[in-house]
Amino acid sequence: MDKKKVKPRIKIAMVASIAMLVMIGPSIVGAAKEALNTYIPSLGSTIKIDSTIYSLKKPITKSVDSRIVTVSDIYYNQESEFLMVEVEGNGQLPKDKAKLTINNKKLKSYESSVGKVEYMDRNISWMGTYFFKYHRPYNEKEIKFSMILDNDSKLDFNCKLNKAKSVEDISELGPTTTNKGITITAVVDEEKNKLSVNLLQHLDSNYVSLKYGAPYLDEYELEKHGENAVTLYDANNKEVKGRYDQGISGSEEKFIFDINGLKKPFKIVIPQVSATFFKGASSSQIIELPIPKNNDKVYINKEITLESKDKLVKDSNQKIKIISVEKEDDRYKVELKHYSEQNDITRLEHCIIVPVGKSTSPKAKDWFEGGLSGGAVGEDGEEVEFKLPYPDEDKLYVEIEGRNYMIKGPWEIAID
Known part of the structure; x- marks a missing residue:
């Protein structure tokens, strides 16, 4: 393939x-x-x-x-x-x-x-x-x-x-940098010609999880996203891209660098971070959506603006458009369009939809039973799909929350 x-x-x-x-x-x-x-x-x-x-x-x-x-x-x-x-x-x-x-x-x-x-x-x-x-x-x-x-x-x-x-503060574990209200610590381990770097966030991981740069795992990904990959520079300004090893938890990620032939001191540069907020960094007012008959698609074309609730995303373009809704059996699909631009310093990338009011159910009061799935639609849109709490009703009441944002840096960490 x-x-x-x-x-x-x-x-x-x-x-x-x-x-x-x-x-x-x-x-x-x-x-x-x-x-x-x-x-x-x-x-x-x-x-x-x-x-x-x-x-x-x-x-x-x-x-x-x-x-x-x-x-x-x-x-x-x-x-x-x-x-x-x-x-x-x-x-x-x-x-x-x-x-x-x-x-x-x-x-x-x-x-x-x-x-x-x-x-x-x-x-x-x-x-x-x-x-x-x-x-x-x-x-x-x-x-x-x-x-x-x-x-x-x-x-x-x-x-x-x-x-x-046990340590008192994450900063005790390694060199640390702060930019755009985000503090990151690097825990470094060197073995032969490999440098392992664990990047740790200081933000509460109950609330937000960070992904660093545009991680690459093969030459195709490097060619596609190399300019945004986590990069190491040596004393002679030679560079090597970090190979993403694994997302270990909501508070850390690991990168591997091939440092064969490179000279210390090193500098790690993180061009951007992807922030996923678990409580919603922004949200809409209550929205009433129609529930069509099976296999019907209804075009809404309604523009809304999310209200920022976190200072990390206050300068982002929070305007989105509800393009359409569609029902198939007890499944419901919403297509959204984003108005944020690729060169925005802080860019809204993904939203979630949560039930409110009459659309909440005893099984899953604050979320949709079974969770959400979705995917990208074109360059500036996405689909969100979920199970309807009351599929026989003709209306659905929801709030749309901004869940994932891309924030441009850079963050630079010196490694001696």
Whole structure:
């Protein structure tokens, strides 16, 4: 297949672990968000927390038949009284229940958040988190995590958790820079001719997740987005683009640089960041939309302006147009047009739609059951699709929120 003809679609509600958590309900979101906000997985470190945190030292991958599954992290905080297991894999969705054996005690997951994802660069089709209630001290012996896949295969993972270190401030972990109200710290690890750089955000990851530059993984992506890639410059101004390694959590991302033949000191330049807000950085007034008959499409062509709620996006063009709505069975699709320009310093890129008023349901009061999916339409538009809470009604009441923004820098970090 010609890569240049592939246009990736975006699962709007699944951009990061935190984004997935908003789909599982308020009963556990608060504790889970607090956990991810204070914990840096790749470093095994926590920020400003008094209790003892345990986490998985490194991911564990296993395969059975054609399925490949990775336990990417396990997090346990006794004071929070829950244990969280993050997993990802290929194939169809696994079963929504899992088991865990810790300190010889067998547990069943009481909640899970597992959803489909679409990544051009990784061989996974789903990712998510299983939650277990547990409040006893961890004896630092192996624990066993067990799950059932879509083909009824069982996978067991024997894992050992390490005690996380605690620091007062993220800046203690490495060189730091600030621009446009965004502070970024780089944690650097050098091995032979490779420089590994973990970029950590200081903004509350309960609220926003940052993606840095335009990450490239192959020569096609480098050719297409190279000018916006995270770049390293050496003492002689030679440059090398950072290869995106993995988005580890909502608060950090890792890049690899080939520094063979380069001379220190180095400088890392981040041309832009993509900010995904989990509570909406801007929102519309309540909008009344028609619910057409099945397979009907209604053109709306209504312009609205979102109200900025965060200073990071206050200067962006918040004007959008609702082009059309369409219904198929209990699914509803909205096409939107954006008026922001490619050269805007802060550019609105993606919106989400949430139910309000009479369109909220007991199953999913503040979101649409099953989440949102969508994709780009042309150069300046997008589609948002979801399950209708009341498909037999003739009206839908919603608010449109600005969820993802591109913010131009640059951010420069000196590395001696």
